[in-house]
């Protein structure tokens with residue numbers, strides 16, 4: 024039966040395909056496709072994990088039997104019996120085997136998928152005692168996952184095997200090259216896949232960036248959450264904040280992701296399917312039409328030249344940026360080099376050489392065009408480790424030690440990054456951008472750290488180029504003390520995603536308050552307009568690199584405020600360019616003033 028789930032539209036377009044469900048688990052689980060010849064070894068990994076847990080529980084059972092009634096209550100022995108029974112149940116092992124051999128899921132993914140399926144069956148049971156056994160099953164699976172995690176970590180430590188992340192990247196790469204060869208869906212070889220998950224960390228998203236999904240939907244997330252931002256950069260239709268999607272949708276269900284309307288349609292009837300196939304083709308035609316603008320200069324009707332720049336997360340994104348016809352990178356979110364790494368905590372940080380290679384590769388990839396690298400913006404919804412977020416829910420990480428605050432609290436890490444960025448500037452024009460500044464003391468410490476990194480390089484005789492330094496204006500305090508920022512920095516970049524979050528006190532990642540997250544709030548518009556105006560008066564460049572820059576419905580307003588530099592995902596460039604080509608900025612001033620003075624600016628847009 025057809026039904027739909029509403030969420031937030033974050034990446035446009037229509038995707039139609041079979042659901043691949045990523046079950047949420049209390050244990051951090053990697054999801055990747057294995058190669059066809061790895062099926063047996065993957066099944067073996069599960070078997071070894073399961074047997075180890077059976078042995079462990081057997082030992083526990085034995086010790087419990089030696090204890091007095093007082094030391095070990097009867098319930099404990101009964102629980103162990105249930106756990107052992109569940110572990111040996113064919114339904115678990117047969118299902119896992121199916122996902123590995125038919126779908127080529129890695130072992131952990133197969134296990135959590137099968138857990139989800141059996142859990143649903145438990146939920147439907149009438150007997151409350153049996154229903155409650157779901158919790159036992161979850162514990163058993165968690166034990167196996169933890170065992171497997173421990174085994175993988177100790178193997179990696181011994182250096183005897185490739186780390187799973189390297190293997191997994193390779194598997195994804197292979198898959199990308201031969202999607203139809205390996206991605207078998209039973210006998211339906213060519214069926215596109217859409218990803219359905221409760222939540223995906225930005226690190227998970229990066230991993231999926233290399234894969235073959237046609238679209239995705241998550242239960243949680245706001246419009247400018249970092250997961251949504253990476254989704255947009257993947258250029259596949261996406262819906263976030265679809266609340267119960269991952270509970271209602273089942274593996275293999277036919278699903279339509281309507282990234283324009285923010286709706287997920289499950290099990291569509293033939294009429295709905297035909298309608299959406301038509302819409303999808305219309306979208307493809309529109310994209311082909313827009314592609315003709317690629318080599319057209321971004322100049323308004325009255326001759327104003329507009330700078331269109333790209334936001335990227337990885338050096339490899341430079342290719343898509345060039346392809347979209349940008350004139351540089353306006354925001355390289357360097358934190359993605361730091362996230363989802365194999366080791367945990369500070370030991371996982373990329374070395375100076377690793378970072379240098381990445382920055383150099385972005386610069387070379389941009390073929391002489393300037394690249395603005397933002398120093399690391401770790402924290403809030405971009406934790407270093409996938410698990411960190413859950414551990415810190417008692418704090419509000421968006422107001423905590425993130426971005427430049429974290430960098431200044433880890434001076435060795437910060438100097439390492441600055442050295443790597445400076446060194447890469449010998450290979451092309453780099454601008455350095457600093458996130459989340461709000462206090463003069465932070466500005467001074469940051470500039471001192473840059474000076475220190477330069478001195479170290481000078482002393483070591485290592486070359487670097489001229490690197491202009493800019494600040495992100497993304498905290499209202501910064502937008503209210505522009506003369507200070509303009510005094511210390513060469514350029515400014517408006518991070519409207521955070522500026523909206525902090526001005527309106529709306530967590531950008533929280534879908535339950537997303538209805539209040541409003542780029543057109545009069546307070547937000549005034550802060551933006553004032554920043555652009557002050558920058559112009561001082562002759563310093565101001566760009567917008569938040570999601571507002573890529574929203575074509577806001578292009579005219581931003582142009583009216585005097586903005587001449589926009590940085591966005593490559594996928595949004597051509598739609599924004601089209602708006603620019605249609606706009607006469609000389610006629611915008613009265614209208615812009617009316618919008619800025621209005622209590623309800625959205626009525627003008």
Ligand code: PEP
Pocket residue numbers: 252354356400497517518519520521522568569570
């Ligand atoms: C912003 O806040 O607008 C921005 C561009 O930075 P990020 O989205 O990475 O926080």
Ligand code: MG
Pocket residue numbers: 458497518520521
């Ligand atoms: Mg920001």
